[in-house]
Amino acid sequence: MDEKKVSRREIIKMSLLTGTGIAIGASGLGSIATMTEAFGDTAEQPKKKDNTIPFYGKHQAGIITPQQTYTYVAAFDLQTDRKQEVIDLFKQWTQLSAVMSAGQVEHAYENDWLPPKDTGEALGLTAAKLTVTFGLGSSFFEKDDVDRYGILKKKPRHLKPIPAMPRDGLEDPYIGGDVCVQVCAEDQQVAFHAIRNMIKTGIGKAEVKWLQSGFISAPKGETPRNLFGFKDGSANVPATNQDALNQIVWVDDDKQNWMNGGSYLAFRRIQMFLEVWDRSSLKDQEDTFGRKKLSGAAYGKSEEHAHVNEEKLPPNSHVRLAKSTGQEIYRRAYSYTDGVNPRTGAIDAGLAFISYQKNPDKQFVPMLKKMSLRDNLNEYTKHVGSALFACPKGVQKGEYIAQGLLED
Ligand SMILES: C=CC1=C(C)c2cc3[nH]c(cc4nc(cc5[nH]c(cc1n2)c(C)c5CCC(=O)O)C(CCC(=O)O)=C4C)c(C)c3C=C
Numbered sequence: 001m002d003e004k005k006v007s008r009r010e011i012i013k014m015s016l017l018t019g020t021g022i023a024i025g026a027s028g029l030g031s032i033a034t035m036t037e038a039f040g041d042t043a044e045q046p047k048k049k050d051n052t053i054p055f056y057g058k059h060q061a062g063i064i065t066p067q068q069t070y071t072y073v074a075a076f077d078l079q080t081d082r083k084q085e086v087i088d089l090f091k092q093w094t095q096l097s098a099v100m101s102a103g104q105v106e107h108a109y110e111n112d113w114l115p116p117k118d119t120g121e122a123l124g125l126t127a128a129k130l131t132v133t134f135g136l137g138s139s140f141f142e143k144d145d146v147d148r149y150g151i152l153k154k155k156p157r158h159l160k161p162i163p164a165m166p167r168d169g170l171e172d173p174y175i176g177g178d179v180c181v182q183v184c185a186e187d188q189q190v191a192f193h194a195i196r197n198m199i200k201t202g203i204g205k206a207e208v209k210w211l212q213s214g215f216i217s218a219p220k221g222e223t224p225r226n227l228f229g230f231k232d233g234s235a236n237v238p239a240t241n242q243d244a245l246n247q248i249v250w251v252d253d254d255k256q257n258w259m260n261g262g263s264y265l266a267f268r269r270i271q272m273f274l275e276v277w278d279r280s281s282l283k284d285q286e287d288t289f290g291r292k293k294l295s296g297a298a299y300g301k302s303e304e305h306a307h308v309n310e311e312k313l314p315p316n317s318h319v320r321l322a323k324s325t326g327q328e329i330y331r332r333a334y335s336y337t338d339g340v341n342p343r344t345g346a347i348d349a350g351l352a353f354i355s356y357q358k359n360p361d362k363q364f365v366p367m368l369k370k371m372s373l374r375d376n377l378n379e380y381t382k383h384v385g386s387a388l389f390a391c392p393k394g395v396q397k398g399e400y401i402a403q404g405l406l407e408d
């Protein structure tokens, strides 16, 4: 790690002590390297443990990490046909992700005559449990029938676009993408700063295809409610249940070793017709899911996490259909709002559905197919975006993301 890395809180503290840089705009925090030297190497400043999620590890952070309040997911299309440029970009993105996840800034304010490397809106803020998660789309490997980086033979087994569904209403640009970056944090400004600086780093090599924001909120320890007012995520296995996660989330059988320890991210942007929903009776709403609105309990039960008896649920209810596949996925969805539709005046809002699974062909796609045909929920929703990404295994210090794919 570079010596000139310094914690965001430390920058503010040092500038207060020296009286040099608190007026960021005026003084420009022009020589953070000098300040760093004056105060010794702050690269490994201890962080408030509960505010950082380690970037390095066996698995990428942001997959089974307890869900943070805010997300930005960006899909990029690569603009280069040179593998070395992709490697350079992935190295830069990896380094930046590690630095930001630790709540630090790097080479931010060294030169009065150059644009600052870091955009600055997270200065003084903690890491806010920031995670950065990378995924690769099938078009990363092959576009217009071209093996663009000579790595098509290394494509993970289950990586392909999600098949078209009968009721799909997919809208440009929310379809696919060569690379995705999911950032999540407990502070929206920290999350935005992270995705913005990833985008900035990619300029000239990676163009943003779509950018999806999202939020959730719930009392501590409780399941967040979606914009239909229902607890969403109740049936997820606990993130502490390693055996279940190995069964559901982590790839372990790919011929590609860089993928083992990774997962597949399924993304659907699902518009929710709030005005239609708000006019439907409580019974209709509960019959849609097969769960009670207030408690989140399945029909026939009184507790949210009690075992679900499929027979007790309405035939085409959402939960009954999902369960009838016999498959499980790990959901990490966020609500979104995006103004109003100028044509209809309806609120543009919905669910940025994200799930992780080890085998989308077996787990996710059959579920989606069944739901697309028969789900009671379809009366109130429209799927407008779709993408599948292969998320490589975690990164070790000194490595970069997907190194095993890009190097022999
Ligand atoms: C293909 C997978 C799924 C899509 C797409 C999906 C969309 C979607 N879901 C809700 C709200 C709820 N979903 C709930 C449960 C649930 N949903 C899926 C899968 C998809 N959902 C699964 C696998 C499950 C769990 C089934 C089980 O094993 O019990 C629930 C109930 C509470 C819960 O367990 O989370 C709600 C509520 C919306 C609003 C939505 C699209 C907009």
Ligand SMILES: [Fe+2]
Pocket: 318
């Ligand atoms: Fe669902």
